[in-house]
Amino acid sequence: MPHVIENMEDWPIYRSYNNNEEFLEKVKDKVLQHLSWLNLGEENTFRKELKNIVYQEKIRLSKTPWKSDDPKEKIFWNEIKRQFKSVKDIDNKGDAEEFDLEILNKILDFYGKEMVANFKPSTFRFAQKALPYIYSRLINSFPQALYKIFSSTDMLYDRMKISGDLDHLRKLENMGTLIVVPTHYSNLDSPTIGLSLNNIGLSGFTYGAGINLFTIKSLSNFMHNIGAYKVDRRRKHKLYLETLKSYSTVALTEGVNSLFYPGGSRSQSGMLEEKLKLGLLGTALDAQRINLQDGNKKKIFIIPVTLNYHYVLEAKKLIENHLKNEGKEDYLEDENATPFGLIKRTYKVITSNPGMTVSFAPALDVFGNKVDEEGESISKIGNKVDIADYFKLNGSIIRDVQRDQQYTQILGERILKEFKENTVVLSSNLVAYVAFQIIRKRFNQFTVFETLSLPKDETIVSGIEFKIVLDRIRDRLKVLEEDKKIILSSDLNLPTEELMNVGIKKVGSSHPTYVLRKNKNGVISTRSMKLLYYYHNKLSSYGLDEYI
Amino acid sequence: MSKVGVIGTGNFGLALANLLAINKKQVLIFARREEIAEKLNKTREHKGQIINERVTASNDLEFIAKECKLLFPIVPSNNFESLLNQLSPFLTPEHILIHGTKGLHITADINEVKHLDKSQVLTMSELILKNTCVERVGCIAGPNLAKELAAEEIAGTVIASRYNDVIKEGKKALNSPVFNVYGSNEIKGVEIASILKNYIAIASGMLEGMGYGDNSKALLITRGMAEMVFFGKAFGASEKAFMGLAGIGDLMATCNSKLSRNFRVGYNLAKGIKVDETLNEIKEVAEGIKTIKVVKLLKSYGFNSPLADALYKIVYEDWDITKGLEYLMSLPVSDDIDFIK
Incomplete structure (x- = not known):
């Protein structure tokens, strides 16, 4: 299908990332606006929180180094540490606070620059056009018979069934911002989903990709330039998580379509997700509230997607991990993470999966209500509802973190229901x-x-x-x-x-x-x-x- | 300032409307029948309670829902669903509903079925969520005997909701020098506690009617609470709520007060007066009678409820109370604190 928004320069992902300095300023402002990540008390000062972050970052670099780590990062944290040492002499409380804020700004700038994605229409077009060529080259290493059968991406799409009300999705693209939330079985889910979204004709999606996938420079550039922002899962502290959430919220308020895996890591047992991680999902609520408060009529739509494979490349490793009850996803660097390797593996999965299905569930609003043709929310009892009402207290739209956490849980439950029903x-x-x-x-x-x-x-x-x-x-x-x-x-x-x-x-x-x-x-x-x-x-x- | 709505003109509904009114709130109270609304507005008196001048009665649900974003539905559990069906078209997600109904909604006919599935048993907050577009739901529960509230005696209550803004709004509307409002996020536990305490009050009334003293009653209340916790845990509630006003607090009040309808049902049974006769006399619902049966029909979930079992035999199988008591006392006993890990 042709793209709903024909000109890539008009895509929100392009407009936002083309001016990424402004984008990152907004992310930073959002973190600084509420400081909800700060856990201040008598014992815990702002300074202590910051020092603790620096300590954790240095520990991460020494204890769990990855190839993807930027060598300059160590210098950055050492410099921050040095600045803390030199500030001991500041007696004036106001000056000290100003200093701390300056440090926080530096850290946020650092995170922002590391995280931020880009969108180059040329890279995107290249990906679209080069695929048939790359696949045909790949196929030369496959038996000749296969080559004849799968010699173009059209054939690829033939083998990958995309189901759901795709026309409705295309219509919604003009009315709001889309968040695609797929089930997660394999590292190759992203290319699969990417191919599907492109096939439906939706504009570019931004998504968080593990920083360990950015090891190989050419792959790193490729992913970076088609909208992948870097997520370092080793970092667990609140400031980083808050920065990530703010990044996602700003992307959504800017109208950039996004992709989250709400289950977090891949399903190790092969079962459908039973519980979702709500952190990023919560940014959908936050962004929707901000849009309403700003008078921005763009609605945020959640599209659950189930991926249904005959064959999952990593099944053996996943199920063994599951049975060992390790529970946690291992974040070891993937040595096969080359552009060629990734495409080859995607191809293997797709060709081994004749009849695999990418099933798009009906779109939901951020409260889990279904939406009609015009994007209006229909409550569970079947009446039209104005979503602004969910955020209102005594007539005004109010920011309330605890309330929105509850709403996010409800949204999570509805997504799980859609996963189940659209498997x-x-x-x-x-x-x-x-x-x-x-x-x-x-x-x-x-x-x-x-x-x-x-x-x-x-x-x-x-x-x-x-x-x-x-x-x-x-x-x-x-x-x-x-x-x-x-x-x-x-x-x-x-x-x-x-x-x-x-x-x-x-x-x-x-x-x-x-x-x-x-x-x-x-x-x-x-x-x-x-x-x-x-x-x-x-x-x-x-x-x-x-x-x- | 927006008005606050109370739905239902039972004793507790009226008392609550007055408590809101003394807190300087303009209150709209819904009466199902127009003539009651008119009488209430005209005479400022109903069911023996003097109605505060800030309370206006109406039988127009649409008007009440439009004027009030904070609503307290206080109607018997048997009428709750039909009320919601009437109210639902006028509700929006901006509404906050805090109910005060201490009963369960059963989607099956309990006189016909031999077993109930969990999915057939809903608390009132679950029924609100199922039948309306409102998400911000809470409940009010605690030792709140309507007649004492009406007399403006000092009392406390708990508003439970998963939403802090529901608790906050409820507190703002109701907290006063004579009425302390506590908050809890354990809505399921609070609802279950306030429902199960009704049958324990029936048992307490029986003991009193048979002339037993304080030792017996203390045993009943303590083991009654344990039974409530067992049931609560089987239905996904944490034990916390049972330690608060809706649990031990309400047990203390209803198990010791002749003002409690459920207590009176038990007391009269001990004096040889049948349940139906008592209910006809007090002209209100004793939710505990239904709860005994519901608990019995849920037994396949494996919780321990000797008290409810004995009451079932007495109320539904016409066992003699003394026999029921002998049955209870003959059961093996476990550790004192076996309901909290």
Whole structure:
């Protein structure tokens, strides 16, 4: 589809980042305006807070250094530390405060410059135009047959289904600012989403990318110039987090479309997100309130998106991490993070995922209400509501952090509901679910861990049993679909035998070990219970187990 | 200054309207029937309470919702949903609703079903959220016997909401030299405490009616609170709320006061007077009777509620009270403090 806003120079992302000094001033002003990150008390002075930040930054650089760290950073923090030493002699309280504020300004300038993204139409156009060429070069290393099949990006899009009310999304682009909030399974979600958004014809999106991805200069420049701002997840202190939030809020009030992963890190278990991180989501509320207070009629729309893969590149590593109960995403630098490597891997994922679906849920306002064709908010009981009313107290729009935290939680709950209802069941999800649950039920006295360690002989499923359960689960899924609780892909209308065969062929198809295989006698086996468990988890929150 | 609305002309609604009025608020009170609104405005008296001059009665919900952004719905739980259905078209997300109804809304017919699912049981704040576009919801609960409030005796209450601005607005409207308003974010716990205490008051009335003294009543109140906490935890509330005014505070008041409707139901039962007769006499709802049944229907959630079980046998299975008491005292006892970890 053509872009809704044809001229890239008219895109908000271009206008904002083209003048990034002004943009960063606004970010800084916002942090300084409320100082809500400061936790002052008798024991904790402004100076102590600042010194603590410098201390934490220096510890980070020495204890968890990354290749992506700018060598100049150490010099910067040493200089701040030196300035603190030299200020001991200032007796006058006013002068001391002025000094502290100056230091804070320097730190904010530093963070801002490190963080800020850019948008170069030329880079964006290059990315659009170069893709077919890069892919065709890549394909030379693939079998010739594949080359013939997937020799252009059009073919790529053929393999990637984009579903949802896309015309409505295009319409909303003219009425407000879009925040796309996808489920998160893989590092390759961003390129996948990026391709989808471009295909729909929406203007550029800004998004936070881990600073560890900015190691290779050419990739770093590329990402930087298509709207990625740098996020250093090692930094946990409030000033940095507040700066990040302010950055996001300013981007939104400037009308720049944004992309957040509200689940935070990738789903390690393969399950749908059950809990969201609300920090960045809260900036949507904040930006909406500011727009209303400033008389800016632009509304902020939230678009939940589910990514539905047959194959997730990192599945093995993720599920193993999950099972070890490490819980935390590891932020090790990715040695394969080259532009070529990234594209190659994106390509592998897409070509291994015929029928993968990017499913756009209906748009919401920042309170989780659905919006109609004209962008008007429709409350859960079906009446039109004026969103300004949510922010009002005694007739005026009021800033109230605690209230907005509650609203953000509600928004989070509604997004989770949309994730669940807009998940597309692929044949691979279904067969993985069926196979794993049959085995699990056979050993229902075992824990999940024990089930995962079963000897191979015990994990074999007969074709007959498999098909009976497959039909039962499919029937239940059809009921859920009728109730609009889930979406079924077209594969699920296939005859049972065919559905089973297609699903088995597609589930995790590019892993070195197969996830499911059917032999000539119709017996189904797995080489990796862990991967089977991972792909099965996608459907684990729909109460299907009682139908096994 | 905008007006404050009270919906419902029961004893507590009237007392609350007067408390708002003595706090210099202009109050609109909703009466379902036009003639009651007219009578109230004309005679300045209703149900034995003198109505403050700043209180105006109306039977026009649209007018009240338009004039008042802060509303206190105080109607019995059985009528709450129909009230919301009438009120809902006039509400906007700017409205703040603080309800004072100590009952549950059940989406199934409790006389027909053998078991209730959690999703079929809603507190009034949950019902407001489900049936209106209002998000800023709170509840008011505590030892607030309507007749004592009407007499402007010193009292305290708690306003609970997940929103601090709801608590703040409620406090601003109600806090006065005779009425201390505390705040809490534990709305679920506060609602559950204020609902369950009703059946414990019934039991307390029974003990009094049978002539038992203070030791027995203290045992009842303490174990009653433990039972409230067990139930609360099973339904996602923290134990904190039960330690405050809506929990132990309200238990102390209702379990010791003949002014409490639920207490009177229990007291009369001990004297051989049937529940229906008492309810006909007092002409108001005793929410505790319904709560006993609801608790019974929720038993599959595995919480410990010996008191509610015994009361169910007495009220719904016509057990003799003495037999019920013997049953209770024969149960094995656990640690004293088994409800807080």
